[in-house]
Amino acid sequence: xxxxxxxxxxxxxxxxxxxxxxxxxxxxxxxxxxxxxxxxxxxxxxxxxxxxxxxxxxxxxxxxxxxxxxxxxxxxxxxxxxxxxxxxxxxxxxxxxxxxxxxxxxxxxxxxxxxxxxxxxxxxxxxxxxxxxxxxxxxxxxxxxxxxxxxxxxxxxxxxxxxxxxxxxxxxxxxxxxxxxxxxxxxxxxxxxxxxxxxxxxxxxxxxxxxxxxxxxxxxxxxxxxxxxxxxxxx
Numbered sequence: 001x002x003x004x005x006x007x008x009x010x011x012x013x014x015x016x017x018x019x020x021x022x023x024x025x026x027x028x029x030x031x032x033x034x035x036x037x038x039x040x041x042x043x044x045x046x047x048x049x050x051x052x053x054x055x056x057x058x059x060x061x062x063x064x065x066x067x068x069x070x071x072x073x074x075x076x077x078x079x080x081x082x083x084x085x086x087x088x089x090x091x092x093x094x095x096x097x098x099x100x101x102x103x104x105x106x107x108x109x110x111x112x113x114x115x116x117x118x119x120x121x122x123x124x125x126x127x128x129x130x131x132x133x134x135x136x137x138x139x140x141x142x143x144x145x146x147x148x149x150x151x152x153x154x155x156x157x158x159x160x161x162x163x164x165x166x167x168x169x170x171x172x173x174x175x176x177x178x179x180x181x182x183x184x185x186x187x188x189x190x191x192x193x194x195x196x197x198x199x200x201x202x203x204x205x206x207x208x209x210x211x212x213x214x215x216x217x218x219x220x221x222x223x224x225x226x227x228x229x230x231x232x233x234x235x
Contacts, residue, residue: 025167029160036156043149047142054138061131068124072117079113 083106 019171021170022167025163025170029163029167032156032160032163036153036160039152039156040149043145043152047145047149050138050142050145054135054142057131057135057138061128061135064124064127064131068120068128071124072120075113075117075120079110079117082109082113 086102086106086109
């Protein structure tokens with residue numbers, strides 16, 4: 001195999017390594033992006049569950065408040081009914097309700113009844129307060145879940161970006177390395193029996209043209225010298 005072909009094969013091998021690294025980096029970046037989305041979706045699902053729990057706790061607190069108000073009203077209705085029965089009994093007995101034992105008994109009934117009603121109100125308020133606090137805890141948890149999801153997403157996307165950059169750098173580095181290798185080797189190459197090296201448009205072009213004649217592939221490659229594209233082919 002001619003030295004020109006060997007030069008081209010060596011450069012192509014260097015480029016091939018860069019392409020492999022580039023493709024591996026792209027696959028790794030895609031995996032990081034998948035993890036980023038999965039993490040964000042998972043935390044978002046937890047946040048929505050927490051918000052639903054918060055809504056149920058708030059609804060329950062309102063239900064407790066309404067039930068407490070009904071309970072207090074019913075208790076007062078019972079107190080008035082008891083006082084009415086007491087008044088009817090004392091009236092039938094001919095006792096005055098304005099003073100004495102009848103008045104004292106009816107007053108005690110009202111006082112004790114109102115104390116029971118007040119206790120009902122306190123119990124209702126405690127239950128409602130606990131439920132409101134629970135709803136707030138759920139809401140706070142939902143916010144933390146979303147923040148955690150965002151942090152995970154950003155972390156994975158940062159890794160994906162770094163992987164892509166590493167792949168691009170590896171590919172670019174392999175291209176420049178291949179050009180450097182070909183240029184350096186061509187300077188030492190002299191065809192057997194030739195008194196002088198034939199004048200060529202570019203030794204890099206000639207080496208890769210020779211390689212193209214020997215190899216057929218599917219990987220697109222552009223060969224640069226400085227900022228100038230020497231050749232674009234598929235290897």
